[in-house]
Amino acid sequence: MTANYSELEKKANELRIDVIKSLKEAGSGHPGGSLSAADIISVLYFHEMKVYPDDPYNKDRDKFVLSKGHAAPILYAALAHKGFFPVEDLMTLRKLGSSLQGHPDMKKVPGVDMSTGSLGQGISTAVGMAIAGKLDKSPGRVYAMLGDGELQEGIVWEAFMAAAHYELDNLVAIIDWNGIQIDGFNDDIMKVTPIDEKLKSFNWGVTVIDGHNIEEIVKAFEEARKCKGKPFAIIAKTIKGCGVSFMENLNSWHGKAPDDEQARKALEELGGVC
């Protein structure tokens, strides 16, 4: 399928708008890492992955694990726009009784393939899902998105080691490399770089891309499909809070919702209506 780059860009913007609206409504949540992941999520759900909103548990589907589960708002926005549930439901984010929990819950939301939120565990479960795919000779692929700060969790490296050992070429890890975690810059708190060299030495196929360049993202997934005999990592250089100028590159926007005025300004920049 040929990608329509401008459509995917437009879609990413729509998803960003819904992230801001839903977070404002919720009054809490994680905008920074949701916005940095928006372009990748747009490509995944509107170009790369085979998923079926009318048949969410189709056994041959591609699966997505949001290992950085706090970016739930961007995943929910993509699922809603894809048709898994009504877009209006996004406004129930984090509210009592809502299926849209602060972190993704597979028991509550069709389209969520794994419950995540506790960092590091998503990639480990994705390895199990990829092994199951191999056992079942399933055509479906498994995609897991991790944060860069998340790489500080030990289980991530246990999972990376296992994925290479089992030659899981049906598994793609995307590292949202925005350089910032809740307390500050990765480099000041606990260096995770060089990520590419580390993964190469763990026997993964690796590419490093601009995580906001739709064409590069599309091509990275194509490269991943061509990688045989080992798992593939897309290290995506991103900007935390990308798309909202006053949120960009600030750790203070890791886990804080915009107030009414901030949301209005953000939506103005994104071309959305408050």
Next chain:
Amino acid sequence: MAEKIATRQAYGETLAALGERDENIVVLDADLSGSTMTKVFAGKFPDRFFNVGIAEQNLYGIAAGLAVSGKVVFASTFAMFATGRAFEIIRNSIGYPHANVKICATHAGVTVGEDGGSHQCIEDIALMRTIPGMVVLNPADAVSASKLIEKAYEIDGPVYVRLGRAAVPVIYDDKQDFELGKAVKLKDGKDFTIIATGIMVNEALIACEILKQEGIDVRVLDMHTIKPIDEEAIISAAKETKGIVTAEEHTIMGGLGSAVSEVVVRNHPVPMEFIGIKDVFGQSGKPAELLKEYNLTADDIVEAVKRLSSR
């Protein structure tokens, strides 16, 4: 003298038999397959066995991923590393999505022996009991281990099965039926009740014989399912006898004794005594020596019943 078989041995054989029946079963281990006995399954079904290396967190993460993909997963290591090191992975990636993983953990309790306190897990029942939806099993012998593991396989959802290293006497006849959540009344009695779990069931039976000779008529229940616990059997014991002694090879904080007392206090308060580890770590020694050291013998149960009768 009864035949002695370790519950982990029964696990290994039962798992291999289940593997024959259902090709959807996948077994995982973390470099202890020779000790947990998953090696029996591994030998027969190498394509469905994954040794993930010395990485217990990833063991249970992978188990969760396989289970949500439709596999029936048995994932084994020592109780200490399963429930201790990997607790939060079990809680969030297995418990929270109610994944169909059977956590069959061996080498529980002080009867691990010579390896010492670092390896003697006496907290596992307490830890696993706190996870919503988790079934917690602690079989007393090889027969009940085998039958309860089959029952665990039959239900869809997470189950913790506590298994031991040491060979223990076979208590049950092969014909005995087991139901999850239903205690086995091994002896009826009207004076007091001993509610035991795991290897302490055999000690309870010996204690019952000793007490009988002294004219004390004791009921013995095998509480093989700690969760969901058999409230009916506990309430009946509280109403029909004058007090309850619980016996477990586990810390008295949060284990069988706690689970039973939660039911007793709410429904029909009677005096209770707790046989178990009293807020200390274990140490190296022979299993029998350790049971004596930590007051986990039939004689200790007898003393506890007598304390009850003088209260």
